[in-house]
Amino acid sequence: MYLNQRRNFLKYSFLGSSVFIMNGCELFSVTTIHDTIKVLHTDLFPKANELQIETSNYISIILHHERVTKEDKIFLKNGVKWLNEASASMYKKTYTKLLFQERQELLHAIVQKEWGESWLHTVMTYLFEAMLGDPIYGGNNNEAGWKWLSFEGGLPRPTKAYL
């Protein structure tokens, strides 16, 4: 029991761990991975919201999955930092505080950069894992993602998530 509590603490503390946003040499702001990803997911694929599928919590699974490499986790986290630093540079605000149009302009700017394209692609890949993976992972609410695409999951379905 104690062990589980300890593990949960570590899990949430890592996900909730602060991302320090620098503007040049100065600390500009502090945010979290989840806060940024939550807004970013709605910007990248609003269809998920429309289908009432929550995708951002799935990032917690990825950040703690033993089969996702440390490098991939660090890249995911660094991308949040770099996105917000680009936001600070362009608009003097963090990403979540921008207007919708400003966020889109920022995404169009960072996708021109090698890291930006690669990171957005990675974020979207995990978004679709959440949206179209088995509902046992917490996304794909009521199989809404599958129903949208007239897709029938294979049988048998998993009885527990592979974490």
Add this chain to the structure above:
Amino acid sequence: MYDICIIGSGAGASPIAYELSNAGYKVVVLEKGQDYKEDDFNKDELAVCRRDMFTPPLNEQKHIINEYSQSGKFTRYDGEKSGWNFWNGSMVGGSSNLMSGYFHRMKPNDFQLHSTYGKIKGANIVDWAISYEELEPYYTKVEKVIGVSGKVVKHKYQEPRSTANFPYPELLTNGVTQWFDKACDVLEFTSIPTPRAILPKDALNRKGCYYSNFCGSYGCASGAKGSARAALLQKCKARIITDAFVYKIDTKHKKVKSVHYYTKHGIVHVINAKIFVLAAQAIETSRLLLNSKNKDFPNGVANSSGEVGKNLIFSAGGSGQGRFVFDKLNKKEQKELMQTGVFFNRSLQDWYDYEDGCHKYKGGTIDFLFEHQNIISRVNRELYDEDGKLLWGEKLAQNIEKNIKESRVLTFEVFNDWLPTDNCFVDVDDKERDAYGVPVGVINLNSHPHDLEVGEHLAKQAVKVLKEMGAVDIEYSISSSPPPNLVAGGCRFGNDPKKSVLDKNCKTHDLENLYVTDASFMPTGGSVPYTWTIYANSFRVADIIKERLRNGAI
């Protein structure tokens, strides 16, 4: 003491376990991975295909890969850092659990590649030590024991058979196969129903296929797929020890005395037996022999020839695809196109050899199949527009919806010979070690330019069929990239102990009681997937070992 100790539990190992234990011999199988049963398998795309639950994590077990260019220089890749993964199924039954089960026999000419097609500069082509006729009874045995379904059709390269047809009828197929057959008629190609190692109905004390729509890459929940586990290991009394990573083979006076294995907790166990059979998958088999070097075998066990690890081969070729869109189809055709569950199952072998100018080429096989149903990977393919720009938002949603719901992709896979060369071989690394503390395998990769030439020729024929069928967005890629699930060689068999590791019975030339029965023995690979041939050869060697034991020769 055991009569037989088998290292590995896949298609090369299990026929030995099945035959010898059913003949009353005491058999033990050592498997590094876990044991799974039908009830353990499900169709979780995230776990099986995206988190690779059936292969070792690369931060614990990896390979070093040296990729050679044609100039002879190579680039070194660390498997963990690059994510380049050569593992298949690390589990009881090995990768046969996850295969698609496209089963083609090799042709008689495949056994005589050198004699039939001649020397090719830079390629180490030799004839096999046995003929097709010697292996034919065992191909037939596999059809019956593993269970192969299909329908024999007459064509130019149909190999001789001792039975008229397969023991199990064709699996159900999608209506689009009729479009394919018509296109082949127009083009004067011969459409072949692809034989599959899948039972179409309950038989052999296994359930028939339930058309789950998710076959290749997944474990079979009914037992219809002829995996080494479902078809053989679950039907014999061989003792299977899981979590057993064999790291050393001990020899004494030209015999293997014992093998040593680690559990994942680092506990050492030793197994003694009269006969040892090594079938750990081609790369790992060579790695184990090389890592087991001792004073009698300073270059690796069974390696007096220096040939262990040499002439590693894969399946050459590549893949391609075409898309069928609703806009070009009537309602009936649209319905046929979107019918899921049933198989496509069509192949072409019209160019198993062919002439181009004055030169006769060894060609290959083309298998056609619908794009895998995995929904996440299908959607991920829609992330870029035609100009290569990343999409998001409403535009992306529209593209996904239209392409997934109103079109379907038919793919093809080309299989041709990966010619053996000097720079394609297995070695072990001086410094890098895995989680067990054992030197990791080094995979040296080199492909012969001839392989690409043949692959291109075959892909162009496949494109003709897709065009005739009315597909759009047709594309293909023939490359020298090695498919990790189609690997062979490294311990080729032959009659000359100076030029081969194994004799024609797959016994090592150097040791009286050590056999190798995975795909390592193959000096060339034919132009078909390997599994049927691996099974057949292992059944052949099982008979040889049985005869030896019966005669008291060991």
